[in-house]
Amino acid sequence: MTPVLVFDIETIPDVDGLRNLYGLDAQVSDGDVAEMAFQMRRQKTGGDFLQHHLHRVVAISCALREGDNFRVWSLGGLEDDESALIQRFFDGIDKYTPQLVSWNGGGFDLPVLHYRGLIHGVQCACYWDMGEDDKDFKWNNYISRYHSRHLDLMDLLALYTGRANAPLDDLAKLIGFPGKLGMDGSKVWDAYQQGKLHEIRNYCETDVVNTYLVYARFQLMRGQFTHARYERECELVRNTLSKSPESHWMEYLAAWPIVKP
Numbered sequence: 001m002t003p004v005l006v007f008d009i010e011t012i013p014d015v016d017g018l019r020n021l022y023g024l025d026a027q028v029s030d031g032d033v034a035e036m037a038f039q040m041r042r043q044k045t046g047g048d049f050l051q052h053h054l055h056r057v058v059a060i061s062c063a064l065r066e067g068d069n070f071r072v073w074s075l076g077g078l079e080d081d082e083s084a085l086i087q088r089f090f091d092g093i094d095k096y097t098p099q100l101v102s103w104n105g106g107g108f109d110l111p112v113l114h115y116r117g118l119i120h121g122v123q124c125a126c127y128w129d130m131g132e133d134d135k136d137f138k139w140n141n142y143i144s145r146y147h148s149r150h151l152d153l154m155d156l157l158a159l160y161t162g163r164a165n166a167p168l169d170d171l172a173k174l175i176g177f178p179g180k181l182g183m184d185g186s187k188v189w190d191a192y193q194q195g196k197l198h199e200i201r202n203y204c205e206t207d208v209v210n211t212y213l214v215y216a217r218f219q220l221m222r223g224q225f226t227h228a229r230y231e232r233e234c235e236l237v238r239n240t241l242s243k244s245p246e247s248h249w250m251e252y253l254a255a256w257p258i259v260k261p
Contacts, residue, residue, distance in 0.1 A: 003066040005098035006215065007089065008207045009109045010185070010200050011055035012192045013037055017119075018054065031193060052108065053115035057082045058192060060089050061204035063212045064098070070240045072209055074201040083120035086113055090124030093142070097126060099149065103168040103211045106145060106152040153215060172210040175217055178255035181206060181248070202248040209252070213237060 013034040018024070024033060038048035063072040075088045090113075093100070102109055117124065131138025142150045145160070158164035173179040183191065183203040191200055216233040219225040225233065238256070241249040 001067070003064060003096045003098040004101055004212075004215070005092065005096065006063040006065075006101045006208045006212045007105065007109065008061050008102065008204050008211065009057050009112060010059040010061075010188050010204045011057050011112060012189050013050055014054050014056040017056070034189065052111045053119075055112050055116070057085055057112065057116055058188075058197060059201045059204045060085050061201065061208045062089075062092070063208040064096075065212065066096070070212075070236050072205050072240070074205055078197055078201075082116060083122065086117045086120060087122045089113065090117070090122060090127055093124065094126045099151065100142060101151050101153065101211060101215050103207075103214070104152065104154045104165075105150065106155050110150070151215075153211065153218060157218070168207065168210055168214070172214055175214065176257065177210055177213045178206070178252050179210060181251055181255060202246070206248060206252055209237065209241070 015030040015033045018033050018037050019026070019028070022033075022036070024036075037050055037054065041048050041050055060075045061073070062075065063070065075092075076085050080088075092098075116122075125133070127142050129137045130141045130143055137149075140147045140149050145152075145155070154165055154168070158166065169179040169184070180203070183199065188200055188203075191197075213234065216225065216230055219233075220227065220230040238253065241253055
């Protein structure tokens with residue numbers, strides 16, 4: 001069975017890059033640099049969501065379903081820089097050649113990883129292969145929107161129509177999963193400034209579990225999982241999380257009632 005790798009990233013404004021682009025010196029605080037960028041973005045678009053290349057990756061979390069095992073973790077350690085995190089992610093693709101699964105990965109996570117990887121000189125030959133090295137990749141690669149080697153669940157379920165996109169939190173909760181607990185993407189920058197990188201990584205991990213569970217439900221809908229297989233997948237995730245002493249998994253399990261489809 002091809003390993004399934006669910007991934008999610010968390011980002012903050014690239015304040016060093018913004019200083020460079022705007023000609024600001026080090027005396028301007030990180031918070032002021034970011035607020036300047038937000039204000040400029042609001043004037044241009046009405047919102048403060050920065051362009052993809054201006055995001056700095058601070059966490060990449062993964063859930064790997066391989067063989068009889070399910071594993072969830074955040075790449076690297078608290079001390080690892082952006083370059084190391086991104087290289088670890090693409091090294092994993094080289095190692096496992098997995099089925100990638102994301103929620104809005106095609107619209108946000110992967111473009112950010114592309115730009116930031118380019119800035120840092122990251123290498124990722126397998127990921128970019130479109131048939132030049134492996135002919136099978138010509139017909140099913142990570143890059144094409146309509147190929148399945150990377151499955152962006154949000155994009156596919158919306159039938160590639162942006163106006164039909166649904167938030168992961170809403171859909172997870174409607175199905176009966178916990179969804180987001182205590183944090184969302186809009187709070188990451190504030191949490192980072194308060195030194196809460198560990199909490200950000202925990203939040204990112206819960207998002208990949210939510211995504212995997214929605215993916216399992218999708219496999220049930222498309223006939224790849226029987227109801228019994230789907231229930232086994234949910235139980236595997238429960239059992240795996242229950243073995244962890246981490247408080248975010250205790251909270252997650254407490255918010256996840258046992259409901260059969």
